[in-house]
Amino acid sequence: MHELIERSIKEASHYFQNFFIHDYGRPGFLHRVDARIKLLGTFLLVVLAVSTFDVTKILAIFTSCLVLAAFSGIGVLKVLKRIWLFTLFSFLIVLPLSISLRFEDVLYVLLFTLRVATSLTAIQILILSTPFNDVVYAMRGLRFPEAFVSGLWLAYRYIILMFTELMRVMLARESRRMTRGSHMEVWRKGGESLGLFFIRTFERAERVQLAMKARGEKVIAFKGSFSKLDKIYIIFMAAVTLWWIVI
Amino acid sequence: MHIPDGFLDLSIAAIFYIMSVVVVGYSILKMKKQEVNGALIGIVAAAIFAVQMLNWPIPGGTSAHFVGGALAGILLGPYAGCLAMTLVLVIQGLVFADGGLTALGANVWNMAVVNVFVGYYIYRALEKANKSVAAFAAGWLGITTAAIFTGIEVGFSSSFKYSLLTAVTVMGMWHGVLGIIEGVITAGVVTYIASMRPDIIESKAASPGKVAYGAIAVMIALSPFFAYAAELVGYSEPLENVAEMMGAEEHPIYEGILPDYTVPGLDPYIGTVISAITGVAIVMGIGYGMKRAE
Amino acid sequence: MSGSVTGSAINAIEAESISYTYPDGTTGFRDVSLKIGEGERVAIIGANGSGKSTLLMVLSGLLKPKTGRVRIYGIEPNKKSVEKIRRMVGVVFQDPDDFLFNPTVRDELIYAPLQLDWTAEEIERAVREYSQIFNLHEILHKPPFRLSGGEKKKVEIASVLIARPRILFLDEPTANIDGKARRKIMELLKDFDGTLVLTSHELDVARKLCGRAIIMGMDRKIVAEGDIGLLDDVGLLEDAGVL
Numbered sequence: 001m002h003e004l005i006e007r008s009i010k011e012a013s014h015y016f017q018n019f020f021i022h023d024y025g026r027p028g029f030l031h032r033v034d035a036r037i038k039l040l041g042t043f044l045l046v047v048l049a050v051s052t053f054d055v056t057k058i059l060a061i062f063t064s065c066l067v068l069a070a071f072s073g074i075g076v077l078k079v080l081k082r083i084w085l086f087t088l089f090s091f092l093i094v095l096p097l098s099i100s101l102r103f104e105d106v107l108y109v110l111l112f113t114l115r116v117a118t119s120l121t122a123i124q125i126l127i128l129s130t131p132f133n134d135v136v137y138a139m140r141g142l143r144f145p146e147a148f149v150s151g152l153w154l155a156y157r158y159i160i161l162m163f164t165e166l167m168r169v170m171l172a173r174e175s176r177r178m179t180r181g182s183h184m185e186v187w188r189k190g191g192e193s194l195g196l197f198f199i200r201t202f203e204r205a206e207r208v209q210l211a212m213k214a215r216g217e218k219v220i221a222f223k224g225s226f227s228k229l230d231k232i233y234i235i236f237m238a239a240v241t242l243w244w245i246v247i
Numbered sequence: 248m249h250i251p252d253g254f255l256d257l258s259i260a261a262i263f264y265i266m267s268v269v270v271v272g273y274s275i276l277k278m279k280k281q282e283v284n285g286a287l288i289g290i291v292a293a294a295i296f297a298v299q300m301l302n303w304p305i306p307g308g309t310s311a312h313f314v315g316g317a318l319a320g321i322l323l324g325p326y327a328g329c330l331a332m333t334l335v336l337v338i339q340g341l342v343f344a345d346g347g348l349t350a351l352g353a354n355v356w357n358m359a360v361v362n363v364f365v366g367y368y369i370y371r372a373l374e375k376a377n378k379s380v381a382a383f384a385a386g387w388l389g390i391t392t393a394a395i396f397t398g399i400e401v402g403f404s405s406s407f408k409y410s411l412l413t414a415v416t417v418m419g420m421w422h423g424v425l426g427i428i429e430g431v432i433t434a435g436v437v438t439y440i441a442s443m444r445p446d447i448i449e450s451k452a453a454s455p456g457k458v459a460y461g462a463i464a465v466m467i468a469l470s471p472f473f474a475y476a477a478e479l480v481g482y483s484e485p486l487e488n489v490a491e492m493m494g495a496e497e498h499p500i501y502e503g504i505l506p507d508y509t510v511p512g513l514d515p516y517i518g519t520v521i522s523a524i525t526g527v528a529i530v531m532g533i534g535y536g537m538k539r540a541e
Numbered sequence: 542m543s544g545s546v547t548g549s550a551i552n553a554i555e556a557e558s559i560s561y562t563y564p565d566g567t568t569g570f571r572d573v574s575l576k577i578g579e580g581e582r583v584a585i586i587g588a589n590g591s592g593k594s595t596l597l598m599v600l601s602g603l604l605k606p607k608t609g610r611v612r613i614y615g616i617e618p619n620k621k622s623v624e625k626i627r628r629m630v631g632v633v634f635q636d637p638d639d640f641l642f643n644p645t646v647r648d649e650l651i652y653a654p655l656q657l658d659w660t661a662e663e664i665e666r667a668v669r670e671y672s673q674i675f676n677l678h679e680i681l682h683k684p685p686f687r688l689s690g691g692e693k694k695k696v697e698i699a700s701v702l703i704a705r706p707r708i709l710f711l712d713e714p715t716a717n718i719d720g721k722a723r724r725k726i727m728e729l730l731k732d733f734d735g736t737l738v739l740t741s742h743e744l745d746v747a748r749k750l751c752g753r754a755i756i757m758g759m760d761r762k763i764v765a766e767g768d769i770g771l772l773d774d775v776g777l778l779e780d781a782g783v784l
Binding site: 003004007008010012015018019042043046049053082083086097108112119120123124132145147148150151152153154155156157158159162163165166186187188190192194195196197198199201202204206208209 | 428
Binding site for chain 3: 442443
């Protein structure tokens with residue numbers, strides 16, 4: 001289980017950085033745009049990007065996204081660094097389709113990849129400019145069900161704690177292992193450790209429920225009118241959409 | 248198994264969004280009615296997220312990840328399990344960009360509905376015979392079915408040029424093998440919990456509402472056909488249709504500075520390029536205006 | 542209850558400039574170098590959150606340090622050496638609930654012996670011996686989950702010692718335990734004659750069980766180390782946040 005633990009910790013470090021990206025760096029103007037609008041705007045950008053294979057339209061959206069990244073203080077390079085891996089994967093997946101080397105097929109592969117890259121860019125811009133609690137408030141503001149939204153926040157808030165606890169349980173099991181195990185044994189024993197972990201999870205949930213009862217906690221709805229920044233963002237989105245239609 | 252944006256036709260993405268919203272929405276109602284511990288679903292979702300981060304070594308040197316949909320169904324019951332998996336998927340999408348936004352409906356269908364309900368049904372069907380085998384089958388078949396649905400969704404999409412057969416075969420076979428690990432781990436978890444805290448699993452057994460189960464089972468079974476139908480309706484660009492209806496393309500009310508997106512008198516390609524640059528410049532101008540406004 | 546002492550000249554534990562960073566980016570501890578000889582009994586003292594539990598995990602070979610190297614009896618923990626090291630080292634975790642995962646107390650006791658391929662007689666003898674020493678007769682067939690805090694701790698320590706480790710690591714052995722159980726545990730640990738490394742923020746425990754002290758400060762580095770008498774230096778301990 002030694003490998004399991006080491007690899008998981010390594011990947012976790014990379015993962016958890018995403019929880020803290022908003023603790024560092026200067027917030028740009030996009031941070032202050034209403035999260036509800038950003039959510040809808042991002043969705044719009046993605047829809048525009050993936051509803052067509054017209055090269056000019058896709059380039060229009062991609063460029064708009066890069067403009068957004070550049071002028072909002074997020075930085076084009078930062079975004080590109082975060083999307084290149086998935087973009088590469090998507091490219092490799094469809095690459096075999098260009099084997100005929102016909103123009104249409106090669107163009108397809110390139111456009112497919114560009115569509116993916118554009119969507120990823122739009123999503124990354126949202127992520128980099130919007131802390132998750134704002135996303136959750138926005139969902140509440142957009143009338144998502146209360147149960148769903150508070151569940152979402154609880155889950156997010158407890159992920160790191162749960163992972164730490166999971167690691168402790170697995171470390172304890174690992175400390176008692178004295179024989180080399182086959183893969184099958186690692187999966188089975190690992191599964192048993194997960195069993196212990198889930199039992200403790202249920203117990204913790206009971207404790208948290210009691211605490212929530214005592215404190216009467218509820219996710220507060222997002223209130224607020226539209227500021228000048230929000231209006232500019234909306235205009236930007238409208239302009240991009242119009243451009244997409246006309247181009 | 249997360250589908251990114253760009254792999255699915257919007258028509259297919261839309262139909263799976265609708266079906267997912269129906270099932271997840273129903274699950275929320277069920278939870279409210281049964282007064283299930285709200286904290287439980289959130290915290291179990293966090294636990295599943297944590298567990299999904301584990302890198303299980305597999306023969307060959309690489310690692311595989313445990314998804315846990317079948318397990319969620321077994322431990323929480325199908326509705327709460329569906330909800331918990333949905334929460335995980337939303338966080339993965341909006342915090343880690345894992346899985347697309349337009350594809351979220353399909354991803355939720357595959358990993359929060361199909362994986363959970365199929366896993367649950369199989370476990371319940373086989374548990375009387377042998378809990379360990381039942382859990383293994385639930386984990387394994389839950390994942391394989393979810394993978395097949397993923398294959399169906401991208402296979403039907405014309406955006407993704409591989410044929411339906413190719414997509415389904417590749418996804419099915421690959422996860423048919425990986426699913427063995429999911430099965431073994433699920434069996435490990437369930438047998439451990441069954442021996443230590445059987446109450447956790449027993450309580451999810453007799454849930455009312457056979458009609459709902461049946462309906463959802465039918466939805467799952469029929470969803471590939473819905474996907475096919477959506478594809479038949481046509482992969483179209485909705486906004487372009489709107490534009491056409493408004494006559495913006497064919498009969499411009501106002502000729503505009505650059506009619507037919509060419510500069511009159513110039514070779515069409517150069518004209519297109521110039522319009523493109525102009526468009527970009529306008530957009531950038533607005534962008535710059537935003538920056539100045541901060 | 543002996544850890545078999547062979548009188549070799551290799552140190553039991555050696556650490557060269559090790560540091561550790563948690564997955565979420567925060568520092569566990571930094572810049573630690575130390576040598577612990579065979580048979581030594583060392584207390585790592587520090588306030589809560591000074592990184593001492595993590596230090597224990599790294600010194601015992603369970604966690605890999607971010608920088609630097611750890612050697613246990615001259616062997617560096619890696620994929621190949623891991624089983625060998627686990628057989629020489631025993632770790633008692635702070636929360637017994639993390640550790641006790643078998644159906645009954647008896648199962649906990651025989652968990653390690655079974656892996657070490659002991660014969661049935663050897664196992665029976667050991668179970669009898671340790672039930673006696675730790676007074677576990679009444680609870681041998683109970684599930685560990687249902688025991689009191691003190692009982693859980695005893696079972697945990699018994700399960701580790703039964704495999705006769707040469708080095709015993711304990712993370713806050715007396716946390717949340719008082720009264721008779723606590724006295725009993727202290728007695729048992731006093732009798733252990735292998736190498737002992739424990740963390741604690743309870744000074745009397747450290748003084749009674751150990752001869753050497755390492756003090757971790759709030760900046761996550763070692764601020765002082767030496768004879769256990771160090772723990773009488775109130776000013777030092779206050780600076781480290783222990784008092």
